[in-house]
Amino acid sequence: MRGRPLVALLAAARPVAHRFAASALCGVLAAGSAIALMGVSGYLISRAALRPEIVTLAVAITAVRALSLSRAVFRYAERVVSHDASLRLLRELRVRWFRRLEPLVPAGLPDARSGDLLSGFAADVEAVQHLYLRGLAPPLVALTAGAGTVAAVAWALPAGGLWLALGLLPAALVLPAATIALTRAAASRRAGALAARNAETVELLHGAPELVAFGRAGDQLARIAAADAVLSRIARRDARTAGFTTAATILLTAGTTLAVLVCGVHAVHRGALPGVLLAALALAAPAAFEAVRPLPEAARDLLTAHGAAARLGALTAHAPPAADPPRPLPAPRGDLLRLRGVRARYAPGSPWVLDGVDLDLRPGRRVALLGPSGSGKSTLAHLLVRFRDPDGGRITLDGRDLREYAQDDVRRAICLVDQHAHLFATTIRANVALAKPGAAEHEIVGALRRARAWDWIRTLPDGLDTHVGEHGARVSGGQRQRIALARAFLSGARIVVLDEPTAHLDPGTARDLLRDVLDGASGTGILLITHTPPPPGTVDQVLHLEAGRLRAAGEHRAS
Numbered sequence: 253m254r255g256r257p258l259v260a261l262l263a264a265a266r267p268v269a270h271r272f273a274a275s276a277l278c279g280v281l282a283a284g285s286a287i288a289l290m291g292v293s294g295y296l297i298s299r300a301a302l303r304p305e306i307v308t309l310a311v312a313i314t315a316v317r318a319l320s321l322s323r324a325v326f327r328y329a330e331r332v333v334s335h336d337a338s339l340r341l342l343r344e345l346r347v348r349w350f351r352r353l354e355p356l357v358p359a360g361l362p363d364a365r366s367g368d369l370l371s372g373f374a375a376d377v378e379a380v381q382h383l384y385l386r387g388l389a390p391p392l393v394a395l396t397a398g399a400g401t402v403a404a405v406a407w408a409l410p411a412g413g414l415w416l417a418l419g420l421l422p423a424a425l426v427l428p429a430a431t432i433a434l435t436r437a438a439a440s441r442r443a444g445a446l447a448a449r450n451a452e453t454v455e456l457l458h459g460a461p462e463l464v465a466f467g468r469a470g471d472q473l474a475r476i477a478a479a480d481a482v483l484s485r486i487a488r489r490d491a492r493t494a495g496f497t498t499a500a501t502i503l504l505t506a507g508t509t510l511a512v513l514v515c516g517v518h519a520v521h522r523g524a525l526p527g528v529l530l531a532a533l534a535l536a537a538p539a540a541f542e543a544v545r546p547l548p549e550a551a552r553d554l555l556t557a558h559g560a561a562a563r564l565g566a567l568t569a570h571a572p573p574a575a576d577p578p579r580p581l582p583a584p585r586g587d588l589l590r591l592r593g594v595r596a597r598y599a600p601g602s603p604w605v606l607d608g609v610d611l612d613l614r615p616g617r618r619v620a621l622l623g624p625s626g627s628g629k630s631t632l633a634h635l636l637v638r639f640r641d642p643d644g645g646r647i648t649l650d651g652r653d654l655r656e657y658a659q660d661d662v663r664r665a666i667c668l669v670d671q672h673a674h675l676f677a678t679t680i681r682a683n684v685a686l687a688k689p690g691a692a693e694h695e696i697v698g699a700l701r702r703a704r705a706w707d708w709i710r711t712l713p714d715g716l717d718t719h720v721g722e723h724g725a726r727v728s729g730g731q732r733q734r735i736a737l738a739r740a741f742l743s744g745a746r747i748v749v750l751d752e753p754t755a756h757l758d759p760g761t762a763r764d765l766l767r768d769v770l771d772g773a774s775g776t777g778i779l780l781i782t783h784t785p786p787p788p789g790t791v792d793q794v795l796h797l798e799a800g801r802l803r804a805a806g807e808h809r810a811s
C-alpha cells in the first residue's frame with residue numbers, strides 16, 4: 253500500500269463496495285428527504301395561512317409525514333449499513349496488515365519501539381475507516397443533494413438557484429480545500445506525536461522500577477509532558493480551523509438564504525413566482541447547506557486516512573526475513589537438523605555475524621553452545637526456527653532445505669525458548685497450553701514435570717490455575733523459565749533450542765535448572781545456548797562460537 257495509499261485502500265474496499273454504495277444511496281435519500289421536508293413544510297405553512305379547503309392540503313400534509321419518516325428511516329439505514337460495511341472492511345484490513353507485520357516482528361522491526369508500534373498500528377488502522385465513513389460518503393451525498401436542490405430551486409426561480417449554487421460552491425469546495433491547506437502539516441505530525449507520547453508512556457510504565465530507583469521518574473514525566481504539549485498544539489490548531497470553517501459555513505448559509513429570499517420576494521412582486529413557494533425556497537436553501545456542512549471535516553479525515561494508510565504501508569513494506577514457499581513440503585519429523593557453511597549478517601556489506609557454521613543436531617543429543625556476548629548465538633537460534641534465513645550456506649531438516657517447509661511446520665519440529673520468554677498475564681495452565689491448545693491436564697502436568705516445575709506448582713493453593721501476573725511478575729526468574737520450558741516440551745518439538753535459559757539466575761539455581769532440564773529432556777534434541785559452561789556430564793558436546801564459526805571444545809557427557 254505504498255505510493256498511492258488511498259487508491260490502494262479504495263481497491264481493498266471492493267468486496268464491500270456494494271454496501272458502501274447502498275449506504276451512500278441511503279445518505280442521499282436521507283438528505284433529499286430532509287431538504288424536501290423543509291421545502292414542502294414551507295409550502296404547507298404558506299398555503300395553510302391562506303385558509304384553503306383542508307382537502308387541498310392533503311397531499312402536502314401526507315408528504316410532510318412521509319418525508320419526516322423517510323428522513324429518519326434513511327438516516328438510520330445509512331448509519332447501520334455504512335458502519336457494517338466499515339467494520340467488515342476494517343476486520344479484513346486488520347488481518348491483512350497483521351499478516352504482513354507478523355513475520356517482521358520476531359527478527360525485530362527496524363526503527364520501531366513497541367509503544368510506537370502498538371499505538372501507531374492500532375490508531376492508524378482505526379483511522380483508515382474515516383476514509384469510507386466520513387471521507388467518501390459525505391462528498392457524494394453533498395454533491396447529489398446539493399445539485400438536486402439547486403436544480404429544484406432553479407426550476408422555480410432561476411436566480412434563486414444561481415444564488416444557492418454560488419453559496420454552496422465555496423462551502424463545498426473552498427472550505428474543505430482551506431481545511432486541507434491549514435491542517436496538512438499538523439495532520440502529518442499528529443500521528444507521529446501521538447505515537448511518541450504513547451511510546452514515552454509505555455517507557456514510563458515498563459521502566460518504572462528503574463526510573464523510581466534512580467530518581468529519574470520526573471525526567472520521564474517531563475518527556476511525556478513535552479510530547480503531550482506537541483499534541484495539544486496540534487489539537488488547538490485543528491480546533492481553530494474547525495471553528496473557522498464552521499463560522500464560514502454559517503455565514504454562507506445565512507447570506508445565501510437571504511439572497512434567495514430577496515430574489516424570491518422580487519419575483520413574487522413581479523408575479524414570476526407564486527407567493528406560496530417563497531417560504532419553500534427560503535427553507536430549502538439552508539437545508540441544502542446541511543449536506544455540505546460535514547465536508548471540511550471530511551477533508552481533514554481524508555488527510556488523516558491518507559497519512560495512516562501511508563504509514564501502515566511503510567511499516568508493512570519491509571520484506572519479511574523469511575517466507576513460506578509456494579508449495580511447502582509435508583511437515584518434517586525433525587530427525588536431523590544440519591547446518592553447513594551457514595553465514596548471516598544484518599545488512600549488506602556489514603561484517604558477518606556467522607561465517608561458516610557447521611552443526612548437526614538430532615533428537616536425544618544435547619549440545620551446549622558457548623560464546624561471548626554479541627558472538628551471534630541468538631542469531632543462530634533465530635536461523636534454526638526461520639525467524640530469518642541464512643545469507644549463505646545451507647540449513648537442512650531431514651535432508652531438505654529448511655526453506656522448503658512451511659515456517660509453522662519448522663517451528664513445530666524445532667522449538668525456541670527465548671532468553672526473554674514471555675509469560676502472558678493469565679494462569680500457568682494457559683501459559684503452558686499456548687504450545688498445544690486444548691492439551692489435556694495430564695499432558696500439561698507431564699510437561700511441567702519434565703521442566704521440573706511441577707513440585708513447586710502442586711504446592712500452590714491454585715495449582716495450575718495460579719495467575720502469573722503481567723509479564724510473569726508474580727513468579728521468580730527460574731520459575732518463569734521452567735514454565736517457558738514446559739511450553740516447549742508440551743509442543744512436542746523433537747529439537748528444542750534454549751537461548752540463555754539461566755540468564756538472570758544465581759549460579760546455584762542456574763545449575764539446578766540446567767541439570768533438571770537436560771535430564772528431563774530425554775529423547776529431545778537440545779541446543780543449549782549459554783555464556784557459562786553447563787554442569788559436567790549434562791551435555792554430549794560443547795561448542796564455542798567465535799569469530800562467526802563453531803569450534804568443538806570436548807565431550808562432557810559421561811554416558
Ligand SMILES: Nc1ncnc2c1ncn2[C@@H]1O[C@H](COP(=O)(O)OP(=O)(O)OP(=O)(O)O)[C@@H](O)[C@H]1O
Nearest residue numbers: 359360598605623624625626627628629630631632
Ligand atoms: N536485529 C539486529 N539488527 C542488527 N544487528 C543485530 C541485530 N540483532 C543482533 N545484531 C548484532 O549481531 C551480533 C550478534 O548478536 P546476537 O544477539 O546474535 O549475539 P549473542 O551471542 O546472542 O549475544 P548475547 O550473548 O549478548 O545475547 C551483535 O553484534 C549484534 O549487535
